[in-house]
Amino acid sequence: MRRRGRHPSPELRRPLRWGAVLGSAIAAFAVVSGSLAGLSSLTTGGPQTIVTKRIFSGPRSVNAVDVRDASSGAESNKSDALSFADGVVTATSTAIASGTNRYLDFTMNSGRPGGLPVSSPQFNFRLASAGGAQSGNGCFWFEVRSGGSVIGTHGSYAAAAGCSTGTTQTTISTSIPEVTSTDQLNGLLIRVYPWETGNPGKTKVVNIDLATVTGSTYSAFTAYETSYVDNTSGTPATTPWFMAAVDGTTYTDATAWPAAVTTTKYLKLTFDPGVPAGSVVTAVSLKNVWHASSAVTNGGTLCYYLETFNGATSLGTHGSAGSPQACTASGTVFATDTIPLPEVNDATKSNNLLIKLYYWVSPTCGGAGNPTCVKSVTDQAEATFTYYLD
């Protein structure tokens, strides 16, 4: 008989085949590895830790929020009515009832360094009913908007964020934890829906005394409104804060300036830059955009010089009675003066900065043959603080 080879049983064929395949793969790997093998060596460096400053150096600009007009020789408060709880109120343009969806928009300034975490942010709103027959209370709810989007809603017509009682102004502070970064805070918009709870047939207006956002980055800050929109009538009316931007919204002082410098007659500007304690302030400057209230005739010019203060302590002067900081004869063309203030060189001086602008008409004004004494028109008064925090 022809001798036949022994064949594995069918149940052994598959493992044998896989064994063959695996063996081939291992052999191929070994061959390839052997062909690629080579010597190598390594050495290390570091680790190296790199930490950045808490606040990078950069300019942060804020407009004057507290303005005192002493052109008459006595100070008059011309501050932003919505920036301080000072009894200077702004009434809604229209009587407003609950459920109307009519609103007030408050756009906050952008004076904080970007990219910083914000802690304990809150919206501070002070309001009251304007009163009158059968008047009630002032109430509101509000939205927090950033970058065109609503990032938070606080209250509703059914559950007010807060109410005052009668005509007594009451400050209601509401936490707005949705504001987590100065990137949101800068230019933040608060949309307030106010209403007055009086007799529906006699619904009254609401008086607003304060609308600010406060909180802390590395130090406490206050963000002030730079623009206010009243849409309680259904037709939005915008009121920019006149010191905030070069936009044609101006402030004309109350009384024509004198024929010679008088240190009791000035415009006094206060800024609240919120420079964090410990910051290194490398530059501060004032931008003053202004002109005369009318053309100064007969060879005269409206001039000014300024004095800086750390609270009540004089820091320095820029210009003098004999050497004005700037002059103009124009009653229409704005002059833009940027004045470095090197004496303002730390966080304390920055946060307490107060500037008096002494105006006069040079060489004289009033009387026969002399130019008429004029007022000043200010479009913007802005201070820029350049600083960093290690």
Place this chain on the structure above:
Amino acid sequence: MMSPFRVRGARCQLPTTLSMRLFTSGSNVHKLIASLAVLGAAAAIAGLGTYATFTSSTSASHTIATGTLSLTSGPTNRLGTGASLVAAGDSMQRAIDLNYAGSISFGSATLTTNATTSSALDTDATDGLHMAIDKCSVAWTESGPPYTYTCSGTTSSVLASAPVIGSNLALSNLTLTAGSTDHLRVTVTLPGTAGNSLQNLSSTIAYTFTGVQRAGTSQ
């Protein structure tokens, strides 16, 4: 099936026939075996006679020993020195010596960096930290801290500016010769374009230089 030894009548072929004869005649088989034995013995004796002569031999041997490849750093190695309060536009210079300490020269070297503590400083490839490496033909002259270096010899670029985190970055213009040293200066920069999002951050960077041997040659 028929056996190949089975008789198939007239169609049997010679081998089959011979086999049949061999196995069918016991005396013939014995004769055949005896004949083969005699022939084999004779052949063996003849063969012994053929190889029985003078012999001599010589031998040679050689030893093959492999070399070593060793990449080390030092004595200068400032890469462990960090930096704080870094602002946009700041740069940090740190020197490191790479020694090709083995007996085999290197063919190439690469650098791999990784962040053991990570932040946007090392993940932002555009505005985050960047590094560049250059080489001085002699040891760098150090001043500081903060450390800065000047070269009294010739400088050349080893790595053009790149994001601080990279894998197997090819290093150029290195000596790589066994027994030599390259004097490197690593410059880490936070670009001036770094924005506020990069404030108050911290990253820790580890550096690994890897060298591989030269190509094989005839020895």
